[in-house]
Amino acid sequence: xxxxxxxxxxxxxxxxxxxxxxxxxxxxxxxxxxxxxxxxxxxxxxxxxxxxxxxxxxxxxxxxxxxxxxxxxxxxxxxxxxxxxxxxxxxxxxxxxxxxxxxxxxxxxxxxxxxxxxxxxxxxxxxxxxxxxxxxxxxxxxxxxxxxxxxxxxxxxxxxxxxxxxxxxxxxxxxxxxxxxxxxxxxxxxxxxxxxxxxxxxxxxxxxxxxxxxxxxxxxxxxxxxxxxxxxxxxxxxxxxxxxxxxxxxxxxxxxxxxxxxxxxxxxxxxxxxxxxxxxxxxxxxxxxxxxxxxxxxxxxxxxxxxxxxxx
Amino acid sequence: xxxxxxxxxxxxxxxxxxxxxxxxxxxxxxxxxxxxxxxxxxxxxxxxxxxxxxxxxxxxxxxxxxxxxxxxxxxxxxxxxxxxxxxxxxxxxxxxxxxxxxxxxxxxxxxxxxxxxxxxxxxxxxxxxxxxxxxxxxxxxxxxxxxxxxxxxxxxxxxxxxxxxxxxxxxxxxxxxxxxxxxxxxxxxxxxxxxxxxxxxxxxxxxxxxxxxxxxxxxxxxxxxxxxxxxxxxxxxxxxxxxxxxxxxxxxxxxxxxxxxxxxxxxxxxxxxxxxxxxxxxxxxxxxxxxxxxxxxxxxxxxxxxxxxxxx
Numbered sequence: 001x002x003x004x005x006x007x008x009x010x011x012x013x014x015x016x017x018x019x020x021x022x023x024x025x026x027x028x029x030x031x032x033x034x035x036x037x038x039x040x041x042x043x044x045x046x047x048x049x050x051x052x053x054x055x056x057x058x059x060x061x062x063x064x065x066x067x068x069x070x071x072x073x074x075x076x077x078x079x080x081x082x083x084x085x086x087x088x089x090x091x092x093x094x095x096x097x098x099x100x101x102x103x104x105x106x107x108x109x110x111x112x113x114x115x116x117x118x119x120x121x122x123x124x125x126x127x128x129x130x131x132x133x134x135x136x137x138x139x140x141x142x143x144x145x146x147x148x149x150x151x152x153x154x155x156x157x158x159x160x161x162x163x164x165x166x167x168x169x170x171x172x173x174x175x176x177x178x179x180x181x182x183x184x185x186x187x188x189x190x191x192x193x194x195x196x197x198x199x200x201x202x203x204x205x206x207x208x209x210x211x212x213x214x215x216x217x218x219x220x221x222x223x224x225x226x227x228x229x230x231x232x233x234x235x236x237x238x239x240x241x242x243x244x245x246x247x248x249x250x251x252x253x254x255x256x257x258x259x260x261x262x263x264x265x266x267x268x269x270x271x272x273x274x275x276x277x278x279x280x281x282x283x284x285x286x287x288x289x290x291x292x293x294x295x296x297x298x299x300x301x302x303x304x305x306x307x308x309x310x311x312x
Numbered sequence: 313x314x315x316x317x318x319x320x321x322x323x324x325x326x327x328x329x330x331x332x333x334x335x336x337x338x339x340x341x342x343x344x345x346x347x348x349x350x351x352x353x354x355x356x357x358x359x360x361x362x363x364x365x366x367x368x369x370x371x372x373x374x375x376x377x378x379x380x381x382x383x384x385x386x387x388x389x390x391x392x393x394x395x396x397x398x399x400x401x402x403x404x405x406x407x408x409x410x411x412x413x414x415x416x417x418x419x420x421x422x423x424x425x426x427x428x429x430x431x432x433x434x435x436x437x438x439x440x441x442x443x444x445x446x447x448x449x450x451x452x453x454x455x456x457x458x459x460x461x462x463x464x465x466x467x468x469x470x471x472x473x474x475x476x477x478x479x480x481x482x483x484x485x486x487x488x489x490x491x492x493x494x495x496x497x498x499x500x501x502x503x504x505x506x507x508x509x510x511x512x513x514x515x516x517x518x519x520x521x522x523x524x525x526x527x528x529x530x531x532x533x534x535x536x537x538x539x540x541x542x543x544x545x546x547x548x549x550x551x552x553x554x555x556x557x558x559x560x561x562x563x564x565x566x567x568x569x570x571x572x573x574x575x576x577x578x579x580x581x582x583x584x585x586x587x588x589x590x591x592x593x594x595x596x597x598x599x600x601x602x603x604x605x606x607x608x609x610x611x612x613x614x615x616x617x618x619x620x621x622x623x624x
Contacts, residue, residue: 129592
């Protein structure tokens with residue numbers, strides 16, 4: 001008996017040792033695109049090949065959010081190819097960042113960092129806790145589920161929101177709410193984590209009406225895409241103090257322009273879309289590639305398959 | 313059959329409904345000190361009774377750190393009385409604060425909060441992760457153990473340090489090191505959480521030599537007592553950038569005076585001993601009192617018994 005030929009997979013546009021090793025560790029062989037059954041594409045949509053060889057069955061993209069590939073018509077142009085995103089691969093780093101932002105807000109760190117003298121009595125009433133608080137996690141994909149897992153020992157009750165309403169697991173998940181019942185959650189939660197995909201249906205998911213139902217100590221954390229939050233309405237809520245604050249790794253517009261009011265608001269934490277920095281991303285993407293290559297070689301279902309009809 | 317008389321316990325110097333309820337919920341009855349078998353003392357050492365009636369077997373103090381009671385000679389003066397601190401009662405809130413400070417440091421939030429324009433490329437190399445990092449938790453009492461538990465899903469490896477070296481439990485604890493082997497840990501850890509009691513033996517536990525062995529990305533978090541860290545040596549390390557930063561809920565001197573260099577250092581987060589604010593403390597102390605009163609009434613071992621010989 002001879003072992004079967006290894007699966008041939010192309011890597012473009014950038015060849016790195018780390019990804020070559022991920023592909024070979026996954027049980028495949030790196031090859032030219034013309035001979036490949038799959039393509040690991042570590043670039044953006046602009047230089048994506050206009051034509052793919054008929055042999056290519058699967059393309060692995062490098063980012064978790066793929067709206068730019070939708071906008072560029074990539075999926076329409078290759079209807080017979082299975083595309084996978086890197087959704088989930090970067091979940092752990094983004095989730096860690098999410099909890100860092102949420103805890104910084106709850107523990108009043110932005111104002112404490114500005115202090116230049118001992119303001120203990122003034123700060124006392126503002127120090128909150130996640131223990132016993134309710135946190136709505138809107139979008140229970142890779143990031144949302146990881147956030148729920150990180151929050152478990154903090155003793156917060158989680159309201160998980162997903163499209164289907166199918167129960168999200170976690171000892172701390174008190175309830176899973178389907179997206180169509182989203183209007184019910186705002187008045188019942190202390191904090192909101194936005195981790196849903198950017199689709200036409202999720203634009204301004206957090207707007208004026210939603211913010212109005214939150215509490216003066218509520219923090220809104222957005223690590224998904226800027227457009228899910230209505231920035232103008234958020235600025236008003238932050239200026240009024242009608243919510244506690246906002247932690248934003250993504251903004252609308254993005255990059256946030258100089259002079260934008262969010263930069264000056266004392267209860268906003270802006271991190272410039274760095275929750276998944278290249279240093280951490282590269283290692284996480286290589287892990288994801290290794291896993292999906294092994295699944296492809298073994299004919300198993302791929303992780304993070306893109307559903308062109310659903311829009312993510 | 314008649315039920316036995318309830319245990320009589322005094323509450324002083326301040327009587328609050330919350331603590332009266334905690335005592336009665338614990339199965340005891342609130343009484344005058346002269347007739348009491350125990351005293352719940354929610355004040356400081358200055359006005360502690362010079363004499364206690366012979367009937368008093370147990371005194372519950374309100375704070376977790378009791379060095380001021382040692383300094384005032386309270387334990388020496390009452391050698392036949394069992395004293396318990398509130399150690400552990402406030403652990404959850406302090407531990408949450410600890411993780412907030414550590415994550416803020418690892419995720420570079422202090423500098424990000426100062427930004428007034430989109431500095432993504434500049435920030436990328438500074439965003440770290442707890443995943444795969446080593447965190448030394450020095451002092452594995454109530455706070456240390458709770459920190460270990462909160463950190464578990466973040467994927468950090470914990471080196472726990474305690475007096476005895478008796479194994480500290482936790483799936484993420486890779487090693488328990490006895491205090492006498494403390495010198496070994498500094499070069500092997502990424503971050504340090506100081507959660508040990510303040511005793512003559514722990515003064516300046518983190519000093520110049522220890523800081524010199526840490527890494528440029530290392531954060532030192534102190535939520536115990538200021539004197540455990542050599543402030544002058546810390547300021548030098550923060551100014552040099554030989555460590556990543558420090559998150560201090562306690563300082564030496566405390567309160568930190570106006571104009572102290574720590575206030576101006578961009579890699580220091582000072583929170584003015586507010587990790588356990590009155591709002592959260594009162595509720596947590598009442599829980600602790602309820603539990604210890606029930607134990608006392610049932611003749612079981614009390615939680616957080618002070619060992620005058622050990623100094624805490």
